[in-house]
Amino acid sequence: MSETNVNTRLEAFCDGVFAIALTLLIIDIKIPATAEIHTTEDLWGALRHIIPSIFAFLLSFIIILITWVNHHAGLKLVNKSSPSFIYANGVMLLTVVFIPFPTSLVGEYILTDHAAPAVVLYNSILAFQSVGWILMTGACLKDRLYKSETSIPTIRENNKYGYYATAIYSLFAILAFWFLLTMAIITTITWIFWLVVGINITHE
Amino acid sequence: MSETNVNTRLEAFCDGVFAIALTLLIIDIKIPATAEIHTTEDLWGALRHIIPSIFAFLLSFIIILITWVNHHAGLKLVNKSSPSFIYANGVMLLTVVFIPFPTSLVGEYILTDHAAPAVVLYNSILAFQSVGWILMTGACLKDRLYKSETSIPTIRENNKYGYYATAIYSLFAILAFWFLLTMAIITTITWIFWLVVGINITHE
Amino acid sequence: MSETNVNTRLEAFCDGVFAIALTLLIIDIKIPATAEIHTTEDLWGALRHIIPSIFAFLLSFIIILITWVNHHAGLKLVNKSSPSFIYANGVMLLTVVFIPFPTSLVGEYILTDHAAPAVVLYNSILAFQSVGWILMTGACLKDRLYKSETSIPTIRENNKYGYYATAIYSLFAILAFWFLLTMAIITTITWIFWLVVGINITHE
Amino acid sequence: MSETNVNTRLEAFCDGVFAIALTLLIIDIKIPATAEIHTTEDLWGALRHIIPSIFAFLLSFIIILITWVNHHAGLKLVNKSSPSFIYANGVMLLTVVFIPFPTSLVGEYILTDHAAPAVVLYNSILAFQSVGWILMTGACLKDRLYKSETSIPTIRENNKYGYYATAIYSLFAILAFWFLLTMAIITTITWIFWLVVGINITHE
Numbered sequence: 001m002s003e004t005n006v007n008t009r010l011e012a013f014c015d016g017v018f019a020i021a022l023t024l025l026i027i028d029i030k031i032p033a034t035a036e037i038h039t040t041e042d043l044w045g046a047l048r049h050i051i052p053s054i055f056a057f058l059l060s061f062i063i064i065l066i067t068w069v070n071h072h073a074g075l076k077l078v079n080k081s082s083p084s085f086i087y088a089n090g091v092m093l094l095t096v097v098f099i100p101f102p103t104s105l106v107g108e109y110i111l112t113d114h115a116a117p118a119v120v121l122y123n124s125i126l127a128f129q130s131v132g133w134i135l136m137t138g139a140c141l142k143d144r145l146y147k148s149e150t151s152i153p154t155i156r157e158n159n160k161y162g163y164y165a166t167a168i169y170s171l172f173a174i175l176a177f178w179f180l181l182t183m184a185i186i187t188t189i190t191w192i193f194w195l196v197v198g199i200n201i202t203h204e
Numbered sequence: 205m206s207e208t209n210v211n212t213r214l215e216a217f218c219d220g221v222f223a224i225a226l227t228l229l230i231i232d233i234k235i236p237a238t239a240e241i242h243t244t245e246d247l248w249g250a251l252r253h254i255i256p257s258i259f260a261f262l263l264s265f266i267i268i269l270i271t272w273v274n275h276h277a278g279l280k281l282v283n284k285s286s287p288s289f290i291y292a293n294g295v296m297l298l299t300v301v302f303i304p305f306p307t308s309l310v311g312e313y314i315l316t317d318h319a320a321p322a323v324v325l326y327n328s329i330l331a332f333q334s335v336g337w338i339l340m341t342g343a344c345l346k347d348r349l350y351k352s353e354t355s356i357p358t359i360r361e362n363n364k365y366g367y368y369a370t371a372i373y374s375l376f377a378i379l380a381f382w383f384l385l386t387m388a389i390i391t392t393i394t395w396i397f398w399l400v401v402g403i404n405i406t407h408e
Numbered sequence: 409m410s411e412t413n414v415n416t417r418l419e420a421f422c423d424g425v426f427a428i429a430l431t432l433l434i435i436d437i438k439i440p441a442t443a444e445i446h447t448t449e450d451l452w453g454a455l456r457h458i459i460p461s462i463f464a465f466l467l468s469f470i471i472i473l474i475t476w477v478n479h480h481a482g483l484k485l486v487n488k489s490s491p492s493f494i495y496a497n498g499v500m501l502l503t504v505v506f507i508p509f510p511t512s513l514v515g516e517y518i519l520t521d522h523a524a525p526a527v528v529l530y531n532s533i534l535a536f537q538s539v540g541w542i543l544m545t546g547a548c549l550k551d552r553l554y555k556s557e558t559s560i561p562t563i564r565e566n567n568k569y570g571y572y573a574t575a576i577y578s579l580f581a582i583l584a585f586w587f588l589l590t591m592a593i594i595t596t597i598t599w600i601f602w603l604v605v606g607i608n609i610t611h612e
Numbered sequence: 613m614s615e616t617n618v619n620t621r622l623e624a625f626c627d628g629v630f631a632i633a634l635t636l637l638i639i640d641i642k643i644p645a646t647a648e649i650h651t652t653e654d655l656w657g658a659l660r661h662i663i664p665s666i667f668a669f670l671l672s673f674i675i676i677l678i679t680w681v682n683h684h685a686g687l688k689l690v691n692k693s694s695p696s697f698i699y700a701n702g703v704m705l706l707t708v709v710f711i712p713f714p715t716s717l718v719g720e721y722i723l724t725d726h727a728a729p730a731v732v733l734y735n736s737i738l739a740f741q742s743v744g745w746i747l748m749t750g751a752c753l754k755d756r757l758y759k760s761e762t763s764i765p766t767i768r769e770n771n772k773y774g775y776y777a778t779a780i781y782s783l784f785a786i787l788a789f790w791f792l793l794t795m796a797i798i799t800t801i802t803w804i805f806w807l808v809v810g811i812n813i814t815h816e
Binding site: 216228241247248403 | 424498502506525
C-alpha cells in the first residue's frame with residue numbers, strides 16, 4: 001500500500017496545475033469597458049462581441065478536463081516513478097499551462113480574416129501535448145512503472161494513440177495556414193467527439 | 205478503505221478549482237489609478253466607488269463557499285466513480301470557474317441603469333450550476349455510486365432540489381430583464397438565507 | 409484513524425486558498441512599461457519605484473505564511489468538524505483572499521501623503537482576520553471538535569488571543585487615520601516579531 | 613506510518629505554490645492588441661515579438677519544475693518537522709512566488725540594450741533560492757528531521773551544493789551588470805544542464 005503512494009505528490013502537483021490552468025482561462029475574458037457603455041443595448045452588444053472568447057474558453061475547458069480525466073485514468077495504472085516519467089509529466093504540464101495563451105488568441109481573432117496564426121498555434125499546442133503523452137507512456141513502458149503486467153497492452157495502446165494524435169494535430173496546424181475556419185471547426189468537433197466518447201466509455 | 209480513495213483525486217482537483225475561483229475573485233477589484241488621486245479624500249472617494257465590486261465579490265465568495273460545502277457533503281455519500289459522474293462534476297466546475305466573469309460585470313454595472321445583462325447573466329450561471337447538481341446526483345443514482353443504500357433518499361432529495369433551483373434561478377434571470385435591482389437584491393437574500401441555513405443545519 | 413480524515417478536504421481547500429493568495433501577491437507588481445525606458449539607468453530607476461510594492465508584497469507574504477502555520481498548528485488539535493467550524497474557516501479564508509487588494513493599495517500609495525486609507529484598510533483586514541480566529545476557536549470549543557481534552561487550554565488561549573488581536577488591529581486601523589506611516593511601521597514590526605517568535609517557539 | 617504524515621500539509625501547501633507559480637507564468641505573455649493587427653502578416657509579426665517572453669517563460673518553467681522535483685526528492689528523506697524547517701520552506705516558496713516578476717522583466721527587455729537589471733534580478737532570485745535550500749537542509753540537520761541516519765550524507769551534500777549555488781548565482785548576478793547577454797545564455801545553459809542531469813540521475 002505504501003507503494004501506491006509514490007505518485008501522490010506528483011498527482012497533487014499535476015492536479016494543481018490542471019485546476020489552475022482551467023480556472024485561469026476565465027481571466028482572459030475581459031468585461032466591456034464602462035466608458036463605452038451607455039445603454040442596456042450597448043452592454044448586450046458588447047457581451048455579444050465576447051461570444052468568440054467564450055467559445056474558445058469552453059473548447060479549452062473541455063480539452064483540459066478531458067486531458068485531466070485521461071491523466072487520472074493513466075496514473076491509476078502506474079505505481080512507481082522515475083525521473084524520465086516525472087519530466088515527461090512536466091512536458092505534458094507545460095502544454096496545459098500554455099493553453100490559455102492560444103485560447104485567448106483564438107477568442108480575440110477567430111472572427112477576423114487574419115486568424116490563421118491563432119488556429120495554427122492552437123493545434124500546434126495540441127500536437128505538442130500529444131508528444132507529452134508519448135513521452136509519459138514511453139517512460140512507463142521503458143522504466144516498468146505499471147502496477148501489473150496486465151496494464152501493458154493499455155499503456156502501449158495509449159502510446160500508439162499519442163503518435164496518431166501528434167500526426168493529426170500537426171496536420172490540423174499545417175492545414176490551418178489556409179483553411180483556418182474549417183480547421184477551427186474540425187478541432188472543435190474532434191473534442192466534442194472525445195467528450196462524448198469519454199462520457200460513455202468506462203475507464204476501469 | 206481503498207474503495208473510499210477512488211474519488212481522492214477528483215476531490216483534490218475540484219478543491220483546487222474551487223479554491224482558485226474563490227481567490228481569483230479578488231483580482232477583478234482593481235485599485236484606483238494613482239494619476240487621479242491627489243488627496244486622502246480622493247482616495248477615500250475612489251475606494252467608495254469600488255463598494256459595488258466588493259459587494260459582488262462577497263456574494264460570489266459566499267456562493268462558491270456554500271457550493272464547496274455542498275460538494276464536500278455530497279461526495280461524502282459517494283465511494284465509487286463513473287465517467288458520467290466525473291463529467292457531471294466537470295459541468296459543475298465549469299460554472300464555478302465562470303463565476304468571476306458575471307461577478308465582475310455586476311460589480312461594474314450594478315449602480316448604472318443598464319445593469320440588466322449583468323444580473324441576467326449572473327442568475328443564468330446559477331441556473332446552469334443547478335443543472336450541474338442535477339447531472340451529478342443523477343449520475344450517482346444511475347451508476348449506483350453511493351456508499352450505502354441509506355444515502356439514496358438524501359441524494360434523490362438533492363436531485364429534486366436541483367430541479368427547483370434551476371427553475372428558480374432561470375425565473376430570476378428572466379425577471380432581471382425588467383426588475384434588475386429587485387432581482388439582484390432577491391438573489392443576495394436567497395444566498396444569505398442559504399448561508400444561515402448552512403451554518404445551522406447539520407450535514408451528517 | 410478514519411476520524412482524523414474528517415478535515416482532510418477542508419485542509420486541502422484551505423491550503424489551496426492560502427497557496428493561491430500567496431502567489432497572486434506577485435501579479436500586482438507590474439513590470440515597468442517599455443515605452444518609458446530608454447537606458448539601463450531608466451530601468452533601474454523604474455525598479456526603484458516599485459520598492460514600496462515589494463515591501464508590501466513581503467509583509468503580506470509573511471502574514472499569509474504565519475497565518476497558514478497557525479492554521480496548520482490549530483487544525484492538528486482538531487479531528488471533528490461542524491457547519492459553524494467550516495463557515496468560521498470561510499470567514500478566515502475570506503480575509504486571506506482579500507489581502508492582495510490592500511497590499512496592492514499600500515504598495516502604490518505608502519510613499520504619498522494620502523496613504524491613510526491604504527493603511528486603515530490593511531489593518532482593518534487584519535482585525536477582521538482575528539475575528540475569523542475567534543469564530544474558529546469558538547466553534548472548536550462549542551462543538552467539542554478537539555482531539556483530546558488536553559487541547560482545550562490551548563484552544564481557549566488562542567480564542568483569547570483572537571480577541572486581543574482584533575482589539576489591537578482595530579486600534580491600529582483607527583490610529584492610521586492620523587499616523588499612517590507610524591502605523592505602517594508598527595504593523596510591520598509586529599509581524600516581524602511574530603515571525604521571530606514563530607521560528608523559535610515549538611508548535612507541538 | 614502516522615509519523616510520515618507530519619509533512620503532508622506542508623507538501624500540499626508547497627505543491628500548491630509551485631503549481632500556481634508555474635501556471636501564472638503564462639499570464640504575463642499578453643496577446644497582441646487587436647487595434648494594431650490588420651493582416652495575417654501583422655499577427656505573425658506580433659507573435660514573433662513575444663518570442664523572448666516565451667523563451668523566458670520556458671526557462672522559468674524548467675527552473676520551477678526542477679526545483680519542485682528537488683523539493684519532492686528532498687522531502688522524501690524527511691519525516692519530522694520543526695518551525696525553522698517550515699519557515700525555511702517559506703523562504704524557498706518566497707523565491708518561487710517571486711520568479712514570475714523577473715521572468716516577465718527578462719522577456720520584455722532581453723533584446724534591448726538596457727536589459728542588465730532584468731538579468732541581474734533574475735540571477736539574484738536564483739541566488740536567494742539557493743539560500744532557501746541552505747536553510748532547509750540546515751534545519752533538517754540541526755533539528756534531526758531525517759527519516760534515517762543514512763540520509764545524513766545526502767542532506768549534507770545538498771546543503772553544500774546550496775552554498776556553491778548561492779556563490780555561483782551571485783557571481784552571475786554581478787557579472788550581468790556588464791555581460792548581460794552572455795550571463796543570460798550561461799544561466800540558460802546551466803539549467804538545461806540541470807534538466808539533462810535530472811532526467812538521467814536516479815532520485816531514490
